[in-house]
Amino acid sequence: MILGLVADGLLAAGILALALACVATRRAFASAALFIAYGLLLALAWARLGASDVALTEASIGAGLSGVLLLGGVRRLAGLAEPSPDAETGPLLTVLIGIGCAAVALAIGAAVLLLPDPAPSLAPQVAANLATTDLGNPVTGVLMSFRALDTLLESAVVLLAVVCVWALAPEGGWGGVAGPRQPIVRDGPLALLARVLPPLGIVIAIHILWVGADAPGGKFQAAAVLAAMWLMPWMAGLAPAPRIDARWLRLVLAAGPALFILIGLGGALAEGAFLAYPPGWAKPLILAIEIVLTASIAVALALLVMGPPEPPR
Amino acid sequence: MTGTIFGLVGAALIGIGLFGMLVRRDALLRILSFNLLGGGVFLVFGAVARRGAGAGFGGDPVPQAIILTGIVVAFAATTLAVALVLRLAAAKDRA
Amino acid sequence: MSLLADGFTILCVLAGLVFFAAGTAGLLRFPDTASRLHALTKADHLGLGLVVLGLLPQMDSLAGILRLLAIWALVLLASAATGPMIARLLRRQGGAS
Numbered sequence: 115m116i117l118g119l120v121a122d123g124l125l126a127a128g129i130l131a132l133a134l135a136c137v138a139t140r141r142a143f144a145s146a147a148l149f150i151a152y153g154l155l156l157a158l159a160w161a162r163l164g165a166s167d168v169a170l171t172e173a174s175i176g177a178g179l180s181g182v183l184l185l186g187g188v189r190r191l192a193g194l195a196e197p198s199p200d201a202e203t204g205p206l207l208t209v210l211i212g213i214g215c216a217a218v219a220l221a222i223g224a225a226v227l228l229l230p231d232p233a234p235s236l237a238p239q240v241a242a243n244l245a246t247t248d249l250g251n252p253v254t255g256v257l258m259s260f261r262a263l264d265t266l267l268e269s270a271v272v273l274l275a276v277v278c279v280w281a282l283a284p285e286g287g288w289g290g291v292a293g294p295r296q297p298i299v300r301d302g303p304l305a306l307l308a309r310v311l312p313p314l315g316i317v318i319a320i321h322i323l324w325v326g327a328d329a330p331g332g333k334f335q336a337a338a339v340l341a342a343m344w345l346m347p348w349m350a351g352l353a354p355a356p357r358i359d360a361r362w363l364r365l366v367l368a369a370g371p372a373l374f375i376l377i378g379l380g381g382a383l384a385e386g387a388f389l390a391y392p393p394g395w396a397k398p399l400i401l402a403i404e405i406v407l408t409a410s411i412a413v414a415l416a417l418l419v420m421g422p423p424e425p426p427r
Numbered sequence: 428m429t430g431t432i433f434g435l436v437g438a439a440l441i442g443i444g445l446f447g448m449l450v451r452r453d454a455l456l457r458i459l460s461f462n463l464l465g466g467g468v469f470l471v472f473g474a475v476a477r478r479g480a481g482a483g484f485g486g487d488p489v490p491q492a493i494i495l496t497g498i499v500v501a502f503a504a505t506t507l508a509v510a511l512v513l514r515l516a517a518a519k520d521r522a
Numbered sequence: 523m524s525l526l527a528d529g530f531t532i533l534c535v536l537a538g539l540v541f542f543a544a545g546t547a548g549l550l551r552f553p554d555t556a557s558r559l560h561a562l563t564k565a566d567h568l569g570l571g572l573v574v575l576g577l578l579p580q581m582d583s584l585a586g587i588l589r590l591l592a593i594w595a596l597v598l599l600a601s602a603a604t605g606p607m608i609a610r611l612l613r614r615q616g617g618a619s
Contacts, residue, residue, distance in 0.1 A: 122429050126436045133440055133463050137447035142455045149459050156466055159433055163477045164485030168469075171495050175502050180462065183502075187455055187509040194513075194520045203450050211449045219442025226434035226474055235479030236489045242482075252488035253495070261492055268496045275503035279510045284517060302610070303603035310599065334499055418506040421513070 122162055129155050142191070146184040153177025166330035167253045170322070174338035175415075182345065183419050190294065248397040250328030257332065258400045262389045266378065269371045269407055272414045276367065280358050283422040289359040293420030298351035308350035315343035323408050327401075333408040340412035345419055355420050363413065370410025374403050430477030437470025454512040458505060465501045469494045527579035534576025541569035555612055563605045570597055 132152040139145045153176045160169035203211070240252050240260065249255045257265050283290070299305050319339040326332035347353035356363045377399055378389040385392055391399050440463055447460025472490050479487030548561025574594045581587045 119428060119432075122432045126432055129436055130439055130443075133443045136463065137443055137451070137456075137460055139456075142453060142459075145456055145459050149462065152463075152466075156470075159436070159470065160473065162429055163433055163473045164480070165473055165476060165491045165494070168473065168491050168494050168498070171498050176462075176466070176498050180502055180505055183506055183509055184455065184459065187513060190513055191455065191516055194516045202452060208450055212446055215442040215446040215449070218445060219438050222441055222471060223435050223438035226431065226438055226471060229434075229475065229478060233475070233478035235481050235487045237479055237482040237484050237487045240482070240488050241484065252484055253491050256488045256492040257495065261489070264493070264496055268499055271500050272503050275507050278507050282510045282514045284514070303606045307600070307603045314596070332495075334495060415502075418503065421506075422510055 118162075125155060125159055125162065129159060142188045143185070146181065146188055149184060150177050150181035153181065165253075167251070167326075167332055167335070170330060170332075170335040171338070174335050174342075178342065179338055179415060179419060182342075186419070186421075246393070246396060247391075247400065249400070251326060251330065251332070253330075254326050254332050258403065259391065259396060262374075262378075266371065266374045266389070269374065269411060272411060272418075273367060273371055276414050276417050279418060279422050281422075283358075284425045287423040287425040289357065290423035290426060291357050292355045292417055292423055293348070294424050296349055296351040296355075300352075304350045305352065308347040308352050311346055312343040315339055315346075319343070319408075319412075323404065326404075327397075333404045334411065337408045337411035337415055340408070341415035341419065344412070344416045348416075348420065356417075358417075358423055363417075366413050367410055367417075370403075370407035373406045377403060430474040433470050433477075434474025437467045437472075437474065440464070440467030440470060443467070454515075455509070458508045458512070461508070462501065462505060465497070469497055472497075530579055531576045534572050538569040538572030538576065541565050541572065545569065556609065559605055559608055563601055567598060567601065570594060 129152060132148050132155060136145050136148040136152060139148065153172060157169045157173035157177060160166075160172055237252075240256060243260070244252055244255045247255045247259045249258075280288075280292075299308075319336040322331040322339065323333055323336035324331075326336070344353065348355055381390040381392070382388045384390075444460045444462070444464030444467055447463060448457050451457050451460060472494050473486075476486045476488075476490035476494070479490070481487075542565065545562050545565030548565060549558050552558045552561055571594060574590050577590055578587055581590065
């Protein structure tokens with residue numbers, strides 16, 4: 115379809131132009147803003163590639179939460195003293211690095227063009243076995259059943275990242291309130307958004323989680339939306355950030371991976387393999403894991419964006 | 428065709444991201460370039476997934492699930508990197 | 523009937539694209555930030571509204587129509603909030619850039 119090719123070509127040109135501008139800009143703020151736009155175009159590219167779940171994740175986590183994180187980082191860095199900049203890379207070295215990177219890009223491009231035809235695929239196996247999970251969305255089936263170990267390790271990695279970010283608390287800051295103090299904004303557009311959006315966002319997140327069983331969606335996208343719904347009132351100063359030594363916080367963070375591991379061990383006892391689901395029990399178990407894991411990951415994502423606690427003044 | 432186009436875009440993004448990481452001196456710009464690099468790798472993977480379409484699906488679901496995992500892990504790594512940069516800058520600020 | 527629906531979609535989406543182009547032209551050509559904000563928010567609102575209007579006949583269920591309208595309302599809310607935020611920041615920084 116010629117029209118599809120034109121759309122793909124324009125999208126590709128936009129993505130490349132934004133990426134080049136992102137790398138070429140000197141100012142970090144402009145670069146972060148361009149990165150958010152690049153993330154949104156990338157989400158459209160994922161939709162064109164037929165990967166709707168990935169498109170949702172890229173838009174919410176890749177463009178949304180990453181953009182918030184980077185813009186916050188730019189702002190906080192600007193508040194600190196101007197560090198003595200390292201010498202800019204000399205022109206000769208820049209050209210050499212450019213040639214090297216172009217060579218890498220060409221090699222990978224050649225690999226893409228030389229991919230085997232007919233393409234090997236695991237789609238038939240997934241289609242054949244999807245009925246055992248009672249799910250309609252194959253990506254959710256792969257994430258929660260066929261490659262459930264990957265998802266377990268991923269949630270463990272997110273938890274580990276939270277612990278590492280907390281470990282970067284400065285002297286005397288351990289146990290304090292996460293993130294920098296936000297000024298309280300009682301009225302104005304930010305307060306309006308912080309009051310109006312969270313109820314809508316929570317409903318939308320629950321919908322995305324529930325519908326992920328049979329249609330594009332799932333728990334990571336829902337967790338990202340929930341994290342954003344906490345971050346918005348936090349940025350307006352209307353919702354407090356938690357103390358990182360709060361017991362409820364640590365329980366919620368640990369509950370998701372803990373339940374996942376427990377169910378995995380139960381599967382090892384019942385079926386003989388870690389994370390094997392007993393027949394007929396697959397969908398209820400998957401649902402239970404997803405709901406608790408969404409809460410854990412939502413809290414973890416919000417804490418990751420808030421950052422380590424600041425030292426007490 | 429769609430898969431090939433975006434696979435090539437992914438290869439180009441890998442080159443651009445790698446260039447930014449090696450040439451730029453500002454820490455946040457390097458983190459951004461690292462994310463560009465990651466996005467390029469995911470797109471190449473996505474091209475592979477698109478070409479594996481079959482059995483009634485629009486694309487091979489296994490690479491798609493792995494890309495999803497990769498996006499979340501890349502975000503976690505980015506948060507850690509930003510926290511490190513801020514801590515370093517704060518330490519230099521007080522020194 | 524389907525031909526009429528498709529024609530309506532194409533017309534509305536094209537009109538919406540014209541407004542988006544006009545907003546982008548304003549962003550690139552207007553001299554200061556306040557007028558750029560004006561061009562962006564007004565033209566983009568109208569453009570998005572026309573695009574959503576054009577896509578309505580393509581939906582095959584009431585749920586789809588309601589989702590499109592909800593998306594439009596949320597984008598309207600978001601840009602209605604961010605426009606004044608940028609303008610306030612501008613006023614606090616003391617002038618246009």
